[in-house]
Amino acid sequence: MANALPWRLWWLQARALLLGSLPNRCLVCHQQVTEGTGICGFCLDACCYQGPVCLGCGRSLDAEFGFCAPCRILNALPVVAGASYHRGLGHAVAAIKYQGQFAAIEPLCRRLASRVQQLRQARLIRPVSLLLPVPLHPTRLRQRGFNQAYEIAKELSRQTGIAVAPDLLGRCRNTPPQAGLDGRARRRNLQQAFVINGVCSAGSVALVDDVVTTGSTASAIATLLEAQGVSVQVWCLARAEAPGLLDEAVQGSMAAGSR
Structure with a gap:
């Protein structure tokens, strides 16, 4: 286990060099990207939000x-996202975390900014x-070799000029992965998991993460x-x-027009 981090980092560096020597291909449609990296402009436009959410x-x-x-009544935490995970971007975003494929970070951060x-x-x-990048527990960080939230925050900082504080937040419990848990189980899983x-x-x-699902992690932090006394939003x-939330306004407008 003590040698896990060096080998992981070596593998990521070798993979980055290999990918850098290959033609720049879109992670969504696999066509060659002539400008930028990771995702072509056509797929980026198609995957990003087409209206107010x-x-x-x-x-x-219906309007911004x-x-x-x-959510206004509940005083919900504001979450700013450049795109929907379900509209073609799932594979590219998941590849950041699970495969160390960072090519999509720059164009997605550009749309988010x-x-x-x-x-x-x-x-x-x-x-x-x-x-503030959402932190990983030290054990998870050693296993993965990087924190995808920190990589995203660094790129956002480069594009916006806003400073990053990578060590202000910590994760003091090595909780099981959130994937597959419902909202209640996610909240219970994160109790006393973070520290300032x-x-x-x-x-x-702004809390920075790759994907927001139920918002349990962001809410806990x-x-x-x-x-x-700090005002918090999530990027x-x-x-x-x-499922279905993005289509409700469109369906409602169509129903109103048919009456």
């Missing part, structure tokens, strides 16, 4: 309101002064930060919203 649950909205009525800017101009989210290493001096921060490459 609720920052709380991901539901399609920020939150749907139920554009979405953040759009929402800020509409005054639907606050400006943030610090990026000191005091967060930023008034407004946000509770700790909000106890210090992720893709959102895995509940």
Whole structure:
């Protein structure tokens, strides 16, 4: 186990060199990418949100309101995502975490940063002064060799100029993976799993992760930060919203037009 990290890093570096010597192919359609890396512009446009969505649950909205009525009542945590995980991006985003395939990070961060800017101009989210990557437990970090949330935060920092604090948050319990758990089990799994290493001096921060599903991880961390008076929002490459939420507004508009 002591040699797991060096071998893992060596394998990732060797893989990166090999991939770098191959033609740049889109991770979605596999056609050659002539500009940028990882995902071609056509697939990026197709996979990203085509209209306003609720920052709380991901539901399609008829206009850019920020939150749907139920999420506004619940004072939901704002989650900003550039795209839906279910509309063709699942494989590319999962490859970041499980295969160390970072080619999709730059174009997806670019779309995420554009979405953040759009929402800020509409005054639907606050400006943030610090990026906080969702932490991994040290054991998981040694096994994987990297924290995908930190890799994403570094690229977002490069594109936006916002500083990253990689060590402010810590994971003090090595919890089982969240995949396959329902919302209640996810929340129970994350109880007392995180810690803030000191005091967060930023008034407004963005938690950074690859994917948000139920938001349990972000909510658990946000509770700790909000106890210090910090305003929290979440930035992720893709959102895995509940099935059907993206289609409800479209279906509702079609039904209204048929009456």
